Structure formats: structure tokens, C-alpha cells
Amino acid sequence: MITEDLKDFKRFTPKTLPKEEPLVSGHRACQGCGEVLALRMVAKAIGSPMIAVSATGCMEIISSPYPQTAWAVPWIHVAFENAAAVASGVEAGLKTLMAKGRIPEKKIAVVAFAGDGGTADIGLQSLSGAMERGHDFLYVCLDNEAYMNTGIQRSSATPFGAMTTTSPAGKITAGQTTWKKNLPAIMAAHDVPYVATASPAYYLDLMNKAKKAAMIKGPAYLHVYSPCPTGWRHGTDLAIEVSRLVVETNIFPLFEVIEGKYVVRKNNKPKPVEEYLKQQRRFSHLTPELIQTIQTRVDAEYARLLKMEGMTESTPTKTETKEE
Ligand SMILES: Cc1ncc(C[n+]2csc(CCOP(=O)(O)OP(=O)(O)O)c2C)c(N)n1
Numbered sequence: 001m002i003t004e005d006l007k008d009f010k011r012f013t014p015k016t017l018p019k020e021e022p023l024v025s026g027h028r029a030c031q032g033c034g035e036v037l038a039l040r041m042v043a044k045a046i047g048s049p050m051i052a053v054s055a056t057g058c059m060e061i062i063s064s065p066y067p068q069t070a071w072a073v074p075w076i077h078v079a080f081e082n083a084a085a086v087a088s089g090v091e092a093g094l095k096t097l098m099a100k101g102r103i104p105e106k107k108i109a110v111v112a113f114a115g116d117g118g119t120a121d122i123g124l125q126s127l128s129g130a131m132e133r134g135h136d137f138l139y140v141c142l143d144n145e146a147y148m149n150t151g152i153q154r155s156s157a158t159p160f161g162a163m164t165t166t167s168p169a170g171k172i173t174a175g176q177t178t179w180k181k182n183l184p185a186i187m188a189a190h191d192v193p194y195v196a197t198a199s200p201a202y203y204l205d206l207m208n209k210a211k212k213a214a215m216i217k218g219p220a221y222l223h224v225y226s227p228c229p230t231g232w233r234h235g236t237d238l239a240i241e242v243s244r245l246v247v248e249t250n251i252f253p254l255f256e257v258i259e260g261k262y263v264v265r266k267n268n269k270p271k272p273v274e275e276y277l278k279q280q281r282r283f284s285h286l287t288p289e290l291i292q293t294i295q296t297r298v299d300a301e302y303a304r305l306l307k308m309e310g311m312t313e314s315t316p317t318k319t320e321t322k323e324e
Helices: 034-046 058-063 083-099 116-121 124-133 183-188 203-215 239-248 273-277 288-311
Strands: 050-054 075-077 109-115 138-143 194-198 220-225 255-258 261-264
Touching: 034 050, 034 058, 034 109, 034 138, 034 203, 034 220, 034 239, 050 058, 050 083, 058 109, 083 109, 083 124, 083 138, 109 116, 116 124, 116 138, 116 183, 124 138, 124 183, 138 203, 183 194, 183 220, 183 255, 194 203, 203 220, 239 273, 261 288, 273 288
Parallel strands: 050 075, 050 109, 109 138, 138 220, 194 220
Antiparallel strands: 194 255, 255 261
16 A cells, blocks of 8 residues: 555655755756756655666766766666666566565665657557556656657657647648647556656655655656757746646646546646747747637646546545645
8 A cells, every 4th residue: 555655755845855966967958958857856856775767868868978977876778668678677686686685675766767759659568568567666757748859759748739840830730730648647547556747847746756656666657747948949948937837727737646546736727828838939830729729628638637536536645745
């Protein structure tokens, strides 16, 4: 039971943030990158002992230009498609070493990091397998809504209407023509103990979720919204503002699924989606009609999320997300 796993869980406050930095300065992320900020928060919240498994993607590229590294914890770079499979192997190996008495029995957080391309598209089957087998690990999807490090190509997590190099806006199409794949729902359908969404603008909420997810026995999934000024074409000073607006508009609601029960951070007075869209040039071609189409979809999705919460009869526990 989660309550047992979290009996020693202490919520971070601004005064009790950990000093340890598993991801140190000197990496080579773009100016204003929201993804590396989110990654740092997750790593800091979890701390040592941790083994990080990184799929190919922006965060791997910027943190490990040979012979240097920005990682101060054990870290493995794996292929684009198999972060969850490698994390499964690391976890199984640790279990065996502990069973043989070769290393002391204690919880070592095994954390896989991947982008939305590595998660929603090419790594989905290895992720599904690891979740289904019940490995004790945390999978963190750092969602910058496209294949960024290879030149801003669309993924199945790119939002409707967004312009990328492979979903251009022009006479025939107005950017991405499909709706964003709902990864948290796919993960929740695996009946794992813990699934959550987080945004770096709500840093305490994000760090508390990361800590909880790492402490829980069994598979956990954290979906982290990760602004990309380079690909989204917004100001390099706007990552946090964009991360806040995406939640305030209900485009990216914050919620947890704790042992199948949805707990949603409520926002009954959402801002219009236009406020979020207008800050990013990837959406600059959208007509009022398309913005209305997005608004209708966002309202329907949020209503569906609240319905899920009602259907799963969520009972707030002391681990529940509070206003942070
Ligand atoms: C099998 C395979 N196909 C394609 C690539 C090239 N590739 C490396 S990273 C990447 C995009 C990664 O996108 P995402 O997972 O969204 O992470 P981001 O770079 O946006 O952080 C691609 C296409 C690869 N390394 N391996």
C-alpha cells in the first residue's frame, strides 16, 4: 500500500529544499530551457542514492558531451526506445545483488528519463512492458511536445495546431492535425500505484510528486510539462510563465492517480486558452475558429478528468497535492 511506502514522506517547503544537486551546472541546454529546469527539480527532489537512465534526447545530449558530464549520480545513456527496459534491468540487477548480500538492502531510486518522442512514440512498448511487469522504478517523461534535439519534428504528444518542421502551417494544414496523446491516462490504465502530472511553475508540487513517486514501491510515472523556447518560439524569459499559463488555462491540468484514484488540483475559473497560445509563435497562424476548437476540446477534457475523479471516488489522503 502506498500509505505504508510514504509513511516517512515529508513534504518539501521553500525552507526544506534539499541541498544536493544530482544535476550540476555546466550542462549545455539552450538559453531559457524549461526542460532542464524541470529535470533539475526532479533530480534534486529524489537525491541519492539514485541511478538515472537517460534515453537519447535533449537532456541526454546537453548533460553528457564526452568526456564531460553534468551528472553527479550514476547515469546511463541508453537508446531512444529502451529507457524503461534498461531501468527494468537495473532494478532487477539491484534486487539480485541485495538478495545475494553483495550490496546492502536499501531503497535505491531507479529513474528513467525520456522526452515525449522517446515516451509516447518509440519507447511506448518498452515502457508498457516495464509498467506491466511491476518493476520498482520511476519513469519521468519530460514533455517538450516534439522531437526537439533533432530539429523540432512533431511527435504524438505535439498539441493540435502547433507548427513543427514536420507539421508545418500553410495552405494545406494549420500545424499539427491530431490531438495530443494522453500518456498519463495510458499509464493509469496499467493500474500502477502512482501516476502524476507536474509543471515547473509549481515547483513544490513538482518536487513533492517526484519524491513521492520515487519512494513508492512499484512502477510510478511522472509526466512533466517542459517548455522549449527554441521549438515553441517564445521568449527565453518565459518558460515559467508559460508553465503557469498552461495550468491556469486547463490545457495541462495537474493531477495524481494514486492507486487508481484520481486527485485533481481544481481550477474552476480557467483563463481562455488564447492567453497561452498567443505567447508562442508555434501557434501564431491559428485563426479564431481554430482557437475556439482548441478551447472546446480543453473544456471537454477537463470535464472528463473531473468525471474520472468522481468515478474513482477519490478520497483525499495526507499525501494528496495541496495548493503549492
Ligand atoms: C531508433 C532511433 N531513431 C531516431 C533517432 C534519432 N533521435 C535521437 S533523439 C531524437 C528525438 C528525441 O525526441 P524526444 O524524445 O521528444 O526528446 P527531446 O529531444 O525533445 O528532449 C531522435 C529522433 C535515434 N537516436 N534512434
